[in-house]
Structures are given as C-alpha cells and as structure tokens.
Amino acid sequence: MPFQALSYFKQMRSTGIYPNQFTFSAILPACADTMVVTYGEQMHGLIWKHGFQADTFVASALLDIEVLRESSLNPDQVSFSSVLSACANTAKLHFGKQVHGNVIKRGLITLVYVKNSLLDMYSKCRSFDDAMKLFYITGDRDVVTWNVMIMGCVHNDNFEAACSYFQAMKREGLSPDEVSYSSVLHASASLAALTQGTSIHAQILKTGFMKNACVMSSMITMYGKCGNLFDAYQVFEETEDHNVVCWTATIAVFQQHGCANEAIELFEKMLKQGIVPEYITFVSVLSACSHTGQVEDGFKYFNSMSNIHNIKPGPEHHACMVDLLARVGRLDEAKNYIESMPIKPDSSIWGALLGACRKYGNVEMGREVAEKLFELEPDNPGNYVLLSNIYTRHGMLKKAEEVRQLMGINKVRKETGCSWMEVKNKTFVFTANDKSHSRTNEIYEMLRKLKELVKKRGYVAEIQFATNSVEGSEEQSLWCHSEKLALAFGLLVLPSGSPITIKKNLRTCGDCHTVMKFASEIFERVIIVRDINRFHRFTNGLCSCRDYW
Template sequence: MALLNLQYINKLLNSSTLQTTNIKHVTQIHSQIITNNLTHLSYLFNHLINLYSKCGQLSQTLLLFSNTNISNNKNVITWTSLITQFSRTRKSNEALNLFNQMRQTGVHPNQFTFSAVLPACAETMSVKQIQCLVLKHGFDSDVFVGSGLIDMYGKCCEMGYAEKVFDEMPERNLVSWNSLIVGFSKNRFYEKAMTNFKEVLVSPDQVSFSSVLSACANSGSFCFGRQVHGVGIKHGLTESACVKNSLVDMYSKCGRFGEALKLFRTIADKDVVTWNVMVMGLLQNNCFEEACNCFWVMRSEGVSPDEASLSTALHASASLGALDQGALIHNQIIKSGFISNSCVASALITMYAKCGGLVDARRVFDEIDDRSVVCWTAMIAACQLHGFGDQVIDLFEEMLVKGIKPDRITLVCVLSACGHTGRVEEGIKYYDSMKWLYGIEPGSEHYACIVDMLSRAGRLDEAKMFVESMPLEPDPSVWGALLGGCRKHGNLEIGREVAERLFKMEPRNSGNYMLLSDIYARYGMFEKAKEVRKMMGLNGVKKEPGYSWG
C-alpha cells in the first residue's frame, strides 16, 4: 500500500514539478507526503522545497526547511534549491547567509551551488571569497561557475579580475563571452567590448549583439556599429526586439537619427523600451519638442511609461523651459504611481528648477517620504542653479545629519556654492573630507571648483600652487577657472601664463582669448589686447556671445 501511495505521489510530482505555480496543488502534494509518512525521503523533501519556491512562497519554504523532524534530509540539492530562490528574488543577504549556514553544517557546495550564490555577491570582497572556495572545491574549470564569476566581477566594476578569470578558463561558451562583453560595455571599456565581440569563437546571440551595439553607441563607433548591424542581418537576429532597440539607440547616439527613425518605424510591437530609446535619441539630438511629442504619442498608443520614460520626458521639458509640459508629466507620474521613485522625483525637482519654479521643486522634495542621495542632490543642485548658495550648504548639512552619504555630484554643487558665497575655509574642509570621510576620489570637476573658489577670493598664488600639486593632469576646466580669477582680480602675470596653456589645449575656445584680452585692457595695454583679438581671427576663432567665467 505504501509503495502504491509513493508511486502516486511520484506521478503527481512528475506532472507538476516543471510547470506548477499553484500553491493549492503544492499543499495537496505536501499533505499526501505527510499522510503517507514519507517525510524521511530526501528527494521528496527537495521536490517540495523547489515547488514552494516556484510558487513564490519563500516563507513557507523556509518553514519547511527549518522543520527539525526532517533536518537530516538537507543535502546539497536542498540547500542549493533554497539559495537559488533567494538569489533570484534579489534577497542577496539571505542567500549568502544560507550559503554560510550550509558550509557550517558540513555540506559541501557543488557547481550548481556556486552558480546560485554568485548573483547574490553585491560586493567585490564577497566574489573573491566565493572564488577562493571555488578553487578549494575544484570547480574552477566549470564553464558555468567561471561565467558567473565573470558576470559578478563585471557588476562589481572589477573588469581586471573578470578578464583574468576568462583568460584562465579551459573551456568557454557563449555565456562566458557574453558575460565578458556585457561587463566591458557596462564599465565603459567600449574598445575592449568591441574587440572581444570580434573574437567570439561561437555564434553570437541577442545578448552579444545588444551589448556590443551599446558599446558602439556610447563610444560613437558608427562604422563598427554598422558592421555589427550587417553581421546581425547575416545571423538572422535583427528581427529581435532587443536588438532592434539597440540598433535604434546606436544610430541615434552616433548622430544618424534618420536611420534610427527608419528602423523605429519598422518595429511592429513597440514596447516601453522601444519608445524610451526613441525619446532618448530625440533628447540627445536636441530635438526637445519632438521628444515631448513622442512621449505623448507613446501614451496615446496605450503604452504605460516606466521611470526611464518619465525621467526622459521631464528632461526634455526642462530643456525647453516648458513648465506646462512638465506639469502635465507630473500628473502622469502621480497617476502611474512613480512619485516615490527616486530617479523620477529627482528629475521632477530638476525640471521645476530649470523652468524657474524653485518653490514647486521644493514642494516636490518636501513631499518625498524616503529621500535618497539622488533626491537630496537634485534639490541642492536646484538651489545652486538659482544662486542660493547658503541654502545649498544648509541642505547639505541637513542631509549629513540624516545619515545620507553624498555622491560626486552632491560635492560638486556644494564646493561650487562655497566658491560663490565666499565660504572658502568651509569649502576646503568639505574637499579635505571627500576621500577619508565619504570614500570619493576627487575628479577634475572637484579640482576646478577649488581653483574657482580660491581664485574668486583673490588667492591666485594659492590656486596656482593647488593646480600644480594636483595628482592628475589639469584639464581646461581647471585652468579656465584660474584664468577667470586672473581676469576678475587683474593678475596679468599668472593670467598670461595660464592663457598660453589654454591656447594649446583648446585653440578654438574664444572665451580664453577674450579673458586674456580683458586682462590686458584692464592694465591699459590696448595694443596687446588688440593682438590677442587679431590672433583669434588668424586662428579662425569667432567670439561666442554671452561667454563668462564670472
């Protein structure tokens, strides 16, 4: 009788394991196992764990897993099933904790366990620790484990480690190649992404094409992008929606908007991603009004916007200074339930600020319950845009009190505000704390703010010394800030030296010539000022109206 019942349960499992997501069906199978006193069978226990997980019943899965009566049934398959489900549902900490618990109970991971736990490794240190265990247990030659390591190192912005894993793999499949190409593309190693695409030793798929087209788009490599398009046609992959979207994106970003539009029109079932790519393409080609119109056509086609659609449409409205358009999109955001989304809320703050509505921007900011650094930065930038430097500092201090860690952009706004309000010592204090307190390595934009701050305060010798002591090569924005200070305070000696540098770095920037000419004129050296303007003419440089470093 027990054998017949077991056969019946096995039949139920075989008919349901692959397709069921019906919790009622699963609980019936579970009841049959308990009723027939079969809970001691490991493979039935593993089946149940898998079925509850597939139904999204993680709490029930954990309850079953924690049942002490059947704890002896927990083998590597059981643990791996549970880790997989937590990893897939992005519960990374829980997945890693389970992995550690499994090892503590003496159960050794297999290649499937490693493939399951790797997606939960959000930090480089976790990936390195898992890689050490992979080597220890002898799974370093497994192609899927290797591909998982490459993928996670890429997501942790550690492409050096990813490339090393790839190079040491005895066998590579398409997943391995795709993981490497995707990693290079997302980490802005566009040339390497394109080079590796050319070296793929297996037939590429949609992921390969979409990733390399993204690299072409972001690096402006139109010629190679067109070649990839041709290869895609040859492989019969250009009818895929994701490849078509990537092609539209590539042609748009490479300035071939006519071809992008032609491709866009051939896509029959345009989803939200397709529309987003098109709106973004219009935005990047400075077709702001058309971008707004495209957004509304998308809505009329019955396609629901996502955070990318709404943020892009808001940027287009901001660029037009079209407050009425922005307000309409604000209504769409409320209706769509995206008002609590950080990216959308920050884009909304920016739109109101750029359209002159700082009060409206502040109202949006105040209505956000859980403000991320993106929202704080948007509001800080809005105050900076309107020249309220003191408010920038106040907001920044409030943000710090609330335990929000600033990012690079936040600190650019704050340092700039310190410069415009003459709060030099405060600005230097913030700059000094960037690395040791917030873990942010200063970039050219931060150095330019410090030089501008010192220059505005008339501390030109100090500003020059700061530039000369920079750990990286000063770019035109840094030297330009110093030249602007020389014009403001009439320092001919430093101004002349800096201008000569800038003439070599950006010979067609009219602003540099005008600043030096103004310094000469201030000293009554009108012939010298005339010579600088004559030099502009000889170099074919035309004065750009409205240019100012002040």
C-alpha cells in the same frame, strides 16, 4: 583606465578571491583597450580554466565578427544585445555597424530586444541619424524603443525632439514609464519650458509615479532650471523616499539659484539623516562654498570626500577648489593648487583661474593661463574674450586687438549674446542693440525712463563691461545689452507686480546685474535672470547671489 582595471583584477586574484562571470565580462573590454593581444589570450585561458566559456555575457565580451561568423554556436538576441551594449558604452560605432550587419544576416532585426540595443548603440555613438532611420523602418515599438529615442535626443542635446517623441509615444497608445517621465522632464528642464514641465507633472500625478525617486528628482531639477525654486523644494518636501538622488538634485537647485548657504544647510541635514553623499553631491556643495567665499568649509568638505566617504575627487571637484581660492583673490594659491594636483588639469580648472584673473586684473597670470587654454580648447571663444577684456581693462588696446586677430586666424567666432523670455506661451528673443521687435520704440522709451530712475538712486555705469564700443559711447552701449532690452519688454507687457523671468545664453555682466537690482526695488518686482552659470533672483534691490558670483 584599462591598466588600472587589470591591476585591480590581479590584486583580487592574489587575495584568493575567484573571478566570476561578471568579473570576466567587466575585465575583457579592459584587455581590448590595452591593445595588447596577450592580455586577451591569457584572460581567455583563465575563462576556460574557471568554466565560464559558455556563459552568454562572457562569450559576448569575447566575440569579434570573425568569431561570430565562423563559430558553430548560434548567438541569440541576448548575445547581440550584450555586444551592442558594449559598443554603446565604449563608443565603438564601426564595430557596432558590423554587428548590425550580422544581425540582419541572421534575421534578428525584427526582434524588439535587438532593435532597441541597436538604437541605443547608434544614439550613444553620436550617430543619431542612423538611429532615426532604424526607428522608422523597422516594425513593432514598445515603451523601451520610445525611451531609447527620447534619451538619445537628450544625449544629443535635441531637447525639443525628445518632447516630440514623448508626445508621439502617447498618441500611439503606449503608457510612459518612469524612464519616459524622467527623460522628458530632463528635456523640459534643458529647454526651461515651465509650462510643458508642469503639464508633465500633472500627468505624473494621474499615473501614480509620484512615489518614484528617479522621477521626483528629475521633477525637482526641472522646476529648478525653469526658475521656480519654491516648487522645486515643494516637490522635494512631498517626496516620500528622500534618497541621495533627491537630496543631490535639491542641493544643486539651491546652489544654482545663488542660495549657497541654504544648499550647505541641506547637505548637513542630509548627513545627519545618515544619507551617504555621492560624487556629484560634492560638486554642488563645493560650488556653493566657492560662491559664498567659505574657504575653510570648502576644504573641510573636500577632504571629507576621501577621508570619510571614500570618494576620489575628480576634475569637477578640483575645479571647484581652484574657483574657491581664486574667487577670494588668492590667485597664487589657486595656481599652486593646480600645479600640485594629482590629476592633469583640464580646461574647466584653468578656466576657473582665468575668470578670476579677469576679476582681479592679473594681466601676467591671465596671459599665461589663457595660452594654456588656447592649447586645450582652441575653438572656445570665451577664453579669447576673457584675455581681450583683461588687456582692455588695463588700457593695453594693442594686445587686446592681437587677441581678436588670433581669433580670426583660428576661425573662432564669439557667440552672439541673446536673452529671451516667454509671454503667453510665446518666446521673444533679444540681441544687443536689437530693433527688430514690433514694439521697439516703446522698449527703448522704457529703457530711457529706467535709466533716469536708476541714476536718481545712485547708479553709475560700469563701463569696464562695455565691449566693442567706441570710446565715449561705452555707457550707451551698456544700455543696449540684450537682458536690459528683455527687462524693458517685460515691464511693458507683464502685469504689474508679476515676476519677470529672463534667460541668457552667456554670463550676465556686472552692469546689468546692478540695473536689475535697482529695477526690482523701483518697480517692486521679482526679477529672475538665468545666465549660462546660475540663477540670479532680484528682490527689493538685492540679489540671491549676494553680489558674489
């Protein structure tokens, strides 16, 4: 928001407060982003007037390649690193490459400080291949070099590579620092690799980083995303410095595990201890209110953001409020809320309403919202599938077919649903109707037995969740869902009484949710299902989400 930045700069000067070198370093990129040359020229004049023209960071912000080439000044590694940092933070890859060329001409490429800035620029500009080439062809690497590569992998969703770089750094004899550990824990969390995460935990214990709040918050998140709520909370309890980052990580873990009431209790406890919540803290708290139907509390916390904590609500918070209203069936209020918002609604906000339209069967509103989403994100298959399901549920099969045809016209493919689980450090993946496993016959026999057992307990197939099935075969297609196959496999191979943890790349369906509840009671097992939205922990026939998800 460059013009807003300039407006604040003007207000600051009008109150008699003089800008310093940091102010000018911050405002110059805003001048550039406005694309109005006069602003930059006027700011340049002010810089001379206040005597900051020789400051390294201010000068770096003023540089372009022509000035760099023609200037009698010789920029050093600090100048180049500052410019590259600006390129990284504004994703200006083309400009960054020109700076790279100038670095080579001036013989500064061998300096680790400059090379690390180049690696960071390429990684943040989504040109990771260039970062890798630079990493392997240049000289010495310090721990920062490795950290930049690990973080680059994480930012580019290449989590396995991040873990590989971490191990390679250790093999070269370098000791990881807090950034190294925090980044690799993030990668382990995203992979839901519990064994790897616990191994890193052991290393952290040996190297003395257990007192570092940044590392500990990453560890809390790792255990949470790996399905281990108990250990996540245990780490929080053992952390000496309960700063806002640790509190927020723990609240988020409880919310993701369906323990929304506990998440809200933690938030209240945090406030009582005088910890000031941050932007992201409220996202988890509002989401917790949404998933428990606590509308009044949700609005109370939402209003406290600006009234008490001076935090301006963002798209994520507004999406939570829409979801809060929509989940309890107040669809018209949710739609009115969107239309009266101070910001333009994005896909997450409209998506929350579309999901509720499917749940409550509002065809007209669902069509209207879906059309907005088709414009905002035409390549997202989930919106097409939701609208198609709304039509199918109401017997509007021709309309549903038209939506599927539209997907074909727009070359949008529905993501294939799959579930996976780890047994003895080996990952087993299942898709719907999967018969590729070596124990397929045993898996389907276990499914048949499970079906008989749950029917005796009162199970009735929820055929509205059967998609792409021939009429009359809906129930059978439900019993071939990937998470049910994974469950049957887990019952076969895991010791009696041990937990079964299943991960899925899409949202689990209502029928599978019901079957998991029955199975947890019948087999006296804890069953944990992590879908794309949250964790469901099934115990004694109940789910942690209290069937509100």
